[in-house]
Amino acid sequence: MRRGVGEYAAVALPLLAALALAPLVYSNELLLFNFIMFLILAQGLNAIYGFTGYLPFGYVGFFGAGAYGFALAVMHLDASPLLAMACAGVAALALGVVLTPLLRLSGAYFAIANLAAAQAVYQVISNPALQDITKGPYGVTLSSVFAPALSYGVALGILAATLALVAWLRNARLGLALQAIREDPVSAAMAGVAVVRGRTIAWLLSALIAGLAGGVFAWHISVFYPETAFDLSFSIFAIVFTLFGGAATQLGPILGVLLLYGLYNVIGITVPQYFQLIYGVLIVLLVLFLPDGLASLATRRGFRVP
Amino acid sequence: MLAHAILSGLVFGCYFTLVGLGLNLIFGVMRIVNLAHGDVVMLGAFAAFWLFALVGLHPLMSSVIVLAAFALLGLPVYYLVVPRLLAARDSEMLSIILFFGVQQIIEAIATIAFGTSERSIPGRVLGRGPLHLLGQALPVAWVVSAAVSLLAVALVYLYLYRSRVGTLTRAVMVNRDEALASGIDVNRVSALAFAIGVALAGLAGVFSPFMLGSATPAMGGDVNLAAFAVIVIGSLGDPRGTMLGGLIYGVALMLMQTYMSAWANLLPNLLLIAVLLVRPTGLLGRQVRRA
């Protein structure tokens, strides 16, 4: 556990400090906010994919549930933003609990079922029949609580907590147990690991993280449609970033987000006409030539990546 | 209304069997998820559109050309990408990401080449007026598309169960490692299955302007969601399962449209999840214990 604290100090604190100070020198604060959000999402995905091997293709479902948990609390309960953030977390956790049976599936079946579940949640929330509750397809406006600076800070706080969680998983016995489950659930069981419980914990933690990210996203952008909160590209970006950096480490997903999302924006701003093409090619090359992520370059040479 | 919904559902379901068929074959043989499947369908649609618009080629003729051309197109893609992918540790998961990238590439190129406007082929090309079937009026184009789909399913079935390569293909589906150990040229069998899968997606694309109203470079995502529902409900890897999944999907969708239209898209997803939870390998799947 000592090592965990050290790694957190070495990896997370500089990152957090940089992100806290960045708005002073760089004014596209929303881009920085999106960096924070993807850092959170990538680490949340890391908790379930990196440590248990389940690829939640519908991860955006939790994100959207969090965004709408936040929005509903503000619209109907007149909740303060922080209380609404708690509601965002609870909404995603509740969805996580409902979807726990999906953990019985494996491989592509799990990924597809999870995608279908996220779609189903989206279709319910965006249904005009629920217009009085969710505003259906007509989108929500939360201008009453709009507070970009405060929500930026809260997002940073969530990132700090998420990184701490992953640093802990990386070094605590639970993290090791989860990795064992990922490698071989049967063997893990024979090593005394409570496989179902371990998976469920990782699943719910990861749902909670996405829900909080969704909540703070809703707070920060304040006007959005269901299509925005349930945009499948949130799932895909989080997966690609995590994979690119290297799952099951603290540093991997961070590098993944900083490099790839950074590149994404640089391409988008400099050569918008070939945006999609370049990004597609990049992803293909990544999977073919670096399937275990950047971190594997170090681990293959026997170095430990925090 | 009920009779019409069920009949349209069956006809529509036949077409959606074809939409899922290629995806299923590729997953069954290689255990990879071709997320670019919907975009190959889109390419098929544009191929048929341009063949019709430029040289006036009948879609039934185009479908033969598309089948051959897309199979030939599939081979180099297979050799460029798949063997390398399969060598990775978690290829089943990685495939989703890889083919997401491929999908982005296809969509980007299609947008540059074809623009973003909707394209289609007039329905009368496949026959004029509604066709009366069991007292219900159905668009002729639908019935033709369904018939072609059934033919394609039958051919795939014959390929798998009546040809030597097909037998080998099924062996690879059952257990890739065993097949490799017993001297089957797994790589060649897979390449063939991949090419056929891509060709079937292209074929589905040829008829998509008739079944889906029109085609745009962005249509792939929705096609994928439908195809996933179809093949998972049926059972991944088995063409008969795909048929069953397609019919269930079609009928369920039409019934929802009839009685709760605003919720129509929710049903396939709920069906998919329910089927997976009750029978994790799909309705026709073998009961295998996957530890």
Next chain:
Amino acid sequence: MRRRIVVCLLALACMAGARAAWAQQSRPAEERLGGCFDGYLDKAQTEQAAAQQPGQPAAPAEIRIGHLHASSGPYASISMPVYLGLKLWVEQMNAGGGAVVKPFGRKLPLRLISYDDQSNPGTAATLTNQLITQDKVDLLIADSGSVLTAVSVPIAREHKMFLFDPTGTGAAFFSKDNPYIALLADPVSTVWPRFLWEFLKSDVAAAGLTRVAILYSTNDFTGTQAASIRAALKAPGSPVQIVFDQGVPTSTSNYAVLIDNIAAAKPDVVLELGYVGNDIAFLRNLQESGTKFPMVFTLYPGIETSTLLKNVGQTGLAGVFSYVTALAYSYPPEVGMTLEQFRGSWEKAYAKSGVEFGWNAIAGYVTGLVLGQTLACTDSMAQLDVRKSVFSLSGKLKTLIGTFELNEQGAQIGELTPIGQIAPAGSDGIHFTVVYPSAMSSGKPIFGAK
């Protein structure tokens, strides 16, 4: 490790920071009574007037116009034409030496910075911020459609940047407390269908057609139109009865069963409100099913006429009612090209682009025209002056789509489209007969034609 991350961040910041070429020129908004726009303002006059002013601020090298478009994804088909229409306007202005910018008293070249958000709202948000904070654009234009516009609204407001909204018709964007937005080219969804419901309650009902079916796609654009039509038709004293009212997902691509269901409700009038793809699928399925209704109304035959004609065909469109946009009803423009001229320029520039000419192309061009007039009229480049200038155009600016008119919240309430019916023209063309309002009408509706 720490160093690597810091270096990464710095590199990123530098890349973006370097793009900020010059700081935004602005001076305090000086109060002036009334707008400058008094009928059509001749560019030469403006130039002359402006040149007489002493002590002008140093002019920048160019006027930066920030814009977003989606080249891929679900909104590409409505976004690309707007982008290309706008681009055409910018190129034309620059070919003529630029646009007159009143505060600097001369013509300045325009620079269009348009990023591709790929129909991804999250990306659209970041790029909007990029345009404001890094590119420091002088004028900001949102992407097309409500979903992509929505994310830009609070960002523009937060940065006190006036948002030119070409086609984001969501009623929620326009509120009294947000001065930083105006809807330019589409009427706001709540009022757009006004002529339609008036027509249904008067002429159509008088013809004995009172049973109405509404089938709409469940998205902001069509859902809001359906809601305001529904409210109007249900108002006390309405002679009209709604016999079918269903929403379908916007991704719906087959309507055969829905058409059968509608037929079972025996309506006289069917209103199908959807996006381009929905309308194409609906009209094709309607034609193929052989089902007939006395009156069928859909949105896009009048909005994206050539796309609909290519996909549905002459016979499929004949008899259908739709909005009559500037594509089929010519308004004499006082500013900018006529429809024919614009269409000619479009075909010349974009014939091979695969993007069809239609209402959204015009919307992009009109956005440009509004921008041009705004620059010619504004007192300064300060955003509230820009807003004042835009609002001063209201009720005065006449373009090829009619009179530009804003309500006080910035929603477009002019440019209302009359109702028309499609008749075949020539071997494979169509033309619109305007049937309502009577002041504009060019013929009588023929019911039972579909």
Next chain:
Amino acid sequence: MSPEPLLRVERLGKRFGGFRALDGVSFHIDRGEVLGLVGPNGSGKTTCINVISGLYAPDEGNVLFAGRSVGGRKPHLLARSLINRTFQSPRPFLSLTVRENVEIAATYGRASTAAPAVDVVLERLGLAAEAARRAEDLNSAHQKLLDLARALATGPRLLLVDEIAAGLNPAELLLMADRLRALAAEGMALLVVEHLMGFLERVTDRVIVMNAGREIFDGRLAEAVRDTEVVRVFLGGAAHGG
């Protein structure tokens, strides 16, 4: 001999669809005893181990461990209550190091204070030099040892060993047999599924022979090879092609 054996298996039955993989199998093992389990392919040996180690719940019969019924309990609970096993093809946690592999079992599966320390296990199985290597980089013999180390780290009193000898070279075979005997000498009970009779001879003299889900012989190995039914089953099994 104590009145209650450490493990008592009573009329154990397990079906897969219509196939009866186990059909009323009964036997017992005492502390410090090594029992061999032999039979042709598909006779139910591995299924038997899978049921005892909790991977499958039995359909019929029961498993009693130290007098308490444990049939149908989850494997991780069994691992913590002193039953463990190895796998026919070893299943280490490939991307973790050798030490981490063993550590997991020592942390989560440690059932008694008597469980050995990680270093002791590694030392004893000759894996100490490999401790920092990733499991996927080990050769198959070392992976087998790692699999065994994982099981031993939980400090089991009953160890189920599934074809551990396959693929080992003669020297490794002898060493492995010695190790198993040493474990038994310390009081551990072992159930050893094995095809290699030579190896089995070195670790035990008592065997159970199974065929088609039933036990057909329980006694001394030397007698088994003279038992007519056992001989018929093995020859017949060969005739059927396995």
